[in-house]
Amino acid sequence: MKKLFIDLDVCGSSENEGRCIAECAYPFHPDNDGVISLLELAAYAVICRQCESGNCINACPVEALEKDSNGILLRHTMRCVSCKSCALACPFGTIYPEAIPFGVSTCDYCVHRLGPGEDPLCVRTCKPEGAIKYVDIEPDESKNLHAVGDNLVVKAEVWKR
Numbered sequence: 001m002k003k004l005f006i007d008l009d010v011c012g013s014s015e016n017e018g019r020c021i022a023e024c025a026y027p028f029h030p031d032n033d034g035v036i037s038l039l040e041l042a043a044y045a046v047i048c049r050q051c052e053s054g055n056c057i058n059a060c061p062v063e064a065l066e067k068d069s070n071g072i073l074l075r076h077t078m079r080c081v082s083c084k085s086c087a088l089a090c091p092f093g094t095i096y097p098e099a100i101p102f103g104v105s106t107c108d109y110c111v112h113r114l115g116p117g118e119d120p121l122c123v124r125t126c127k128p129e130g131a132i133k134y135v136d137i138e139p140d141e142s143k144n145l146h147a148v149g150d151n152l153v154v155k156a157e158v159w160k161r
């Protein structure tokens with residue numbers, strides 16, 4: 001089954017920061033930027049160190065951050081005021097400031113919107129980097145390919161204890 005694939009080594013790299021030009025076809029919010037929400041989802045699930053001290057959580061003035069039952073960071077977007085304090089407090093740079101916008105963005109993986117052989121709009125417009133793809137791919141930890149849910153595979157170096 002085809003899945004969305006995002007290469008954080010390319011998409012999240014510092015030289016590309018703030019330069020995302022990929023478009024999003026999510027129809028329910030005007031100006032929705034689904035790639036931003038993908039980036040956040042991928043970073044929290046794969047490269048966040050899941051620190052016990054939780055500097056990011058403690059730095060949030062509005063209690064918008066918590067960990068879920070698997071220890072993965074969760075941001076309550078309706079509480080978050082986009083102050084970026086959590087990004088400053090994280091010693092590892094795993095909260096990308098551009099991925100904590102004031103407005104809520106959503107990615108539904110374009111499930112049910114794609115015609116036969118069609119790629120999501122973000123894949124077609126992520127140029128020239130090609131950091132987002134829509135491919136037949138399976139997670140493989142030995143190749144730094146990590147499953148995040150059923151529809152997303154993330155490529156990133158993962159910190160190991």
Ligand code: SF4
Nearest residue numbers: 024025034107110122
């Ligand atoms: S898969 Fe669809 S909803 Fe998700 S970021 Fe790409 S275009 Fe937007």
Ligand code: SF4
Nearest residue numbers: 060080081083084086
């Ligand atoms: S950006 Fe949002 S989640 Fe982060 S500290 Fe500020 S309010 Fe909390």
Ligand code: SF4
Nearest residue numbers: 048049050051056090
């Ligand atoms: S401080 Fe950074 S690495 Fe630690 S849990 Fe928070 S986001 Fe993850």
